[in-house]
Amino acid sequence: MEWETVIGLEVHVQLSTRSKLFSGTSTAFGAAPNSQANIYDLAMPGTLPVLNGEALRMAVRFGLAINAEISRKSVFDRKNYFYPDLPKGYQTSQLEFPTVGRGAIVIHLDDGSEKEIGVTRAHMEEDAGKSLHEEFATDSGIDLNRAGTPLLEIVSEPDLRSAGEAVAYLKKLHSIVRYLDISDGDMSQGSMRCDANVSIRRPGAELGTRTEIKNVNSFRFVEKAIHYEVRRQQDVLEDGGTIVQETRLYDSVRDETRPMRGKEVANDYRYFPEPDLLPVVIDEELIEQVRAGLPELPDARRQRFREEFGLSDYDAGVLTASREAADYFEQTASACGDAKLAANWVSVELQGLLNRENLSIAESPINAPSLAGLISRIKDGTISGKIAKTVFEHLAGGETDVDELIEREGLRQVTDTGEIEKLVARVIAENAPQAQQYRDGRQQVLGYLVGQAMKLSRGKANPAQVNQLLREKLQP
Amino acid sequence: MLHLSVTELAAELSRGAFSSVELTRACLDRIRRRNPQLNAFITVSEESALAEAAGADRARAKGDTRSLLGIPLAHKDIFCTRGLPTTCGSRMLQHFLPPYDAGVVERLREAGAVLLGKTNMDEFAMGSSNETSFFGPVRNPHDPEKVPGGSSGGSAAAVAGGLCPMATGTDTGGSIRQPASFCGITGFKPSYGRVSRWGMIAFASSLDQAGTLTRTAADAALMMQAMAGLDPRDSTSVDRPVEDYVGEPGRSLRGLRVGVPLPHFTGGLGAGVEQGVRAALGELEKAGAELIDIDLPNNHLSVPAYYVVAPAEASANLSRFDGVRYGYRCEDPKDLEDLYTRTRSEGFGDEVKRRILVGTYALSAGYYDAYYIKAQRIRRLIRQDFARAFNEVDVIAGPTSPHVAFAHGAKADPVEMYLEDIFTIAVNLAGLPAISIPAGYDQGLPFGLHIIGPDFSEARVLGIARQFQQLTDWHLQLPRDTHLPRRAREGAS
Structure with a gap:
């Protein structure tokens, strides 16, 4: 029973x-x-x-x-x-x-x-x-x-x-x-x-x-x-x-x-x-x-995050569980203009860092404006999502100026079509068998070739452009 | 100069007839001579008293005219005094040195009074004869075989015996008024909340109130003017303006409606006291007051209600005396239980233990409603009785105590002792101001007239008492063996 x-x-x-x-x-x-x-x-x-x-x-x-x-x-x-x-x-x-x-x-x-x-x-x-x-x-x-x-x-x-x-x-x-x-x-x-x-x-x-x-x-x-x-x-x-x-x-x-x-x-x-x-x-x-001085409470904030930022109930719940995290997220999202990216970066990357370092969000080594700066550079294509993680590590190490460090470290994404054409030509030359397989109709090989190009560019090539150019070049 | 009232002393000091040091020295000399018999003081602080007196004289020379400047004072040993032992009449606090002053102590010091020492009292203010003190019984200056009343018996005996012109007391169920009656002096208890309880060791928090013991009502007014007022450290102290107690009495006796409570003139009231109190009421009538018989239908319930409420509060108030942080601690406790049990068994006297047990019982699961809640209900009824009476009369007057001072050891039965306060207790349950003023002698011993006023009518009660003392000279009759000159009455032409 x-x-x-x-x-x-x-x-x-x-x-x-x-x-x-x-x-x-x-x-x-x-x-x-x-x-x-x-x-x-x-x-x-x-x-x-x-x-x-x-x-x-x-x-x-x-x-x-x-x-x-x-x-x-x-x-x-x-x-x-x-x-x-x-x-x-x-x-x-x-x-x-x-x-x-x-x-x-x-x-x-x-x-x-x-x-x-x-x-x-x-x-x-x-x-x-x-x-x-x-x-x-x-x-x-x-x-x-x-x-x-x-x-x-x-x-x-x-x-x-x-x-x-x-x-x-x-x-x-x-x-x-x-x-x-x-x-x-x-x-x-x-x-x-x-x-x-x-x-x-x-x-x-x-x-x-x-x-x-x-x-x-x-x-x-x-x-x-x-x-x-x-x-x-x-x-x-x-x-x-x-x-x-x-x-x-x-x-x-x-x-x-x-x-x-x-x-x-x-x-x-x-x-x-x-x-x-x-x-x-x-x-x-x-x-x-006392009523007049009440802050927005977790349930109301969760609801608003769903409506205002289009977050899932789960994400909204996680982000509003603590007032400090919600404040941090909200500041980041407003500054970078992309709530979904902000939610992702705050609840995955930043939270992971804080857990590793055993820190509270109030003690975060990366402040919200810096994180928002990083997300903005992903959004406008200056850096790739992958390179962004490198930038994030720099920020975690105490740097605050995202643009300065992208320039200094040469992390800017390569979007120059000429550069990417050279890269693609080299990848096709160095991976002739795979290129042939793609021409023969094995579409999934494209991913491998894109990967090779990204590797050659040390992550800096714009993956969408690489993808596009590879398709064009391998057209039967 | 020891036969003079505070009012007169203030005038003489300001006239320069003598200095505060001379006056203080005279009090200290008299204490040295009389205290071994009376046992009115537990602690006498000669050195600091003389230093304070010298300070008062210097201040006066510089133009200081504070009302009580340079006048010697004794505090009941229930008021905490910084650096001066404060025993509360108990072994538990025999060696207790408070690092703070009570609110009352601060205010009287600020008014310029000179502290002579601390007076004896029933242990933790529990008693009506001053026989429960760990420091021995106090003797009545009118007859050393008799008790001075309690619990402020040391203060009453000190003032009556000419050891000091004024003293503080506390009144939980009659502890100022009954000893004032027994010792032939004036004892005033203000409304609950009028005087700060901060630093006054609690017996029953909802009933305790500080007040005065003096020869005259005018002296009580002077002290009260200094003592009364809001103290933010006491949440039960009241934020309302302090009236003028010292100036011309606002309420004349002509046309004054005086309620005479029937229950106070029946039962155990002694014939001599009854006669004397009726004569005193007659004086008021002669002066133009109207006597109106009133009933206080629940008065007979006041003693039983009090002996639930007061011990209940006391049982909790006295829990802090556990031997852990300060005060008495038993020798070599073997464990925590033993520390508590022996510390409290050895540190408290029988009457205190009896009341802790009664209070603990009254609050226990299963008895709380039958005792504590019922007592609170009675308390409300008693308050209503008074409120109703004060719709018809301006004050209520009757005997303070059913009889004059009794012999030491005469009341061995605690319940008989509890009935001592039958006329005074209801006033505490209702939180009202009341005064006991000398009104005559029976069998060679003084007794008091009890005047009760409505809430916060201190000025009225004191004013009426002052007028009564202009018509009579009972308050000027000093104990026979004091060898102080008898004097003309104040204000008499």
Whole structure:
């Protein structure tokens, strides 16, 4: 019998404010331990929280981007538990009245179809610090630099039906928060963290008992963790067992999930409204102000790239996945006037280079105007597509002036008919048997002869002219 | 000079009758003599006090005329003071040196006051008798066998005993007004949000409010003028203009409608106190005020609601005292659990632990609706009771406490102790301003008249109290054993 997988994700996104959610301390990453913790972050007695308005605007920005309800009044609550990296002994979060209510995110599946995934809510909360166990022999160290960093916890509906959909949703979320410039979404640095709620059921049946997989820190691990967990649950149920509702950790080394120990799981957080903060009132004016500043989002841009540039849905999807790539492409396409060539060069050659060098597009050694220059020279016939790759390598090496380097390196395509006639005559002379075969009707030999001519010209001859002249000369 | 009010001291200082250094020295001498018995101060900072006084004298010589310039002050040890121990009456913070000043501390310093030291209090402000302090009980200057009230008992005893002319306090359920009543002085609690809570160690965040302990209402007005105002570091502090508390009272007693709440005159109210409070109300009536009986139908629910809300908030507020970053830490913890358990078992006293347990219970899954949510509902009802009453009356007046100061150890049953604040607690639940002013003696001990005003009617409440003190001289009667001269009443002709 078939099993259906049901997944809901809880994603913590670290908001890229300059200061913490309730204090003026810097949130910059990588500072010396505890150098970014003020008296509030240390929970010194008598200190009080003041909400960071920028974090609130970022939450609203996200809400508007996913067409969610924005709560006119949201309330912070205290979530109580003891842990050394939680200085106040409670985390300030939002339970009943989150800033962002119900919304939706559209994901694109591999078969080209679209699916809408419900977002239940997104609430603001503060991050905890870090416990450092490695560097100390018998004790643990505490670094409170991260304590109080603003997080947006985005909770999805259990609308995802496979690990692949879960990853597509995560990637889309990643793309949205980066477009909105509210987070760098870097999973390896923990700026985006994912908990997955996984259950299985017979199609059409009630929801099965779920388990929660905590803190999975890469797209690939999310996929693997869900795969493992689904298989585990199938085995349990098919052996006549029952699923225990529990929290599990994914071990990427062993590629398995296992239950967290009892002590790691607090059971009663005793939430109650944070009396040190008034309810957050969001008025129409703030909402409209934030709305006015919203950028074009990935889905809209994808649609526009298809319509405006005539790109395939796939190409448009690839190019709009990141805002930086889309910007780069758009700049290149406008400058060179050929969107299809631009799409090809950006998503194949440039992407290949960046992957090899392990660089982001923002760090690309070739800027968009240079790449557009190169494409323009292909378009106007100055260089051939093949020679263009040589030019590209020069650009990758740090050169920027396309025309200067074409001249200097003598890469200009040969289009002089006299030159090409000489070349063709030489090829026919040196390859007499093949020339004869063509005259005898074996049309496919022409390709070989063109190749020989291109080789002789070291790629610089215009292949279309070579082709044309060869046909004429070999006319029976 | 120790028998003078802040208002009088300010005049004498500006006249040059004596210097701030002389005045400060006199306070320090008296503290040295009286504190061993009263135990009103936990920390006395002689050196810095004298240096501040000398600074005030120099400033005055250069023409500085700030209202509180050179006047000695004591802070309840709940206000953080940079570089001066701030214990909150607890072993947990016995050696805690804050690297920051509370908002109230900053403002009174800016007004020119000279800080003498920090006063004793019930541990974490939890108590009504000042017997829960880790630093020992405070004694009532009127009778050392009696408690001074709590939790601001050290501040009340210090002012009543002539150790300092003014002190700060905090009031979560009556912690300024009840000790003021027991010690025969004036205790003022402003509206919630009027004075910054920044740097004031939290007991119950939605109820805590800083206020004043002084001999006279005019002195309270002077202090409040310096303390009140928006502090952007406290999100619950209120952005509205601070009225003039010091100038001519805006509201005359003639035609003033005074609500007399029936529930405050029934049940446990002692006969002597009732008689005295009625006489005090009679004084108001003689001056032209109209007494109107009012009901506060939900008043009887205030103590139970308070003992859910306050411990619930306290249970979270006190979680930070975990032995990890500052404060008391147990010896040789064997693991994390042991560190938490022993640090908190050893660092907190019984009353604090009791309230943490009560609060934790009230917030627990399955009990939250029955306790916390219900208490919040009662809180709204109590607020509505007051709002309705203030449609008919300008202020509400009654006894501050059902009786005068009791003997040390007399209230061993916590619930009996909780009922101490039966007339004051509702005011905190509603966030209103209120004052306790000396109104008479019963069995040789003072008691207070409690005047409550609507939201942010500080000026009205203080003005009425000041007028009452022009009609009466209860506030001028100093404890018998203080050996300070008795004085004529302020403003009396």
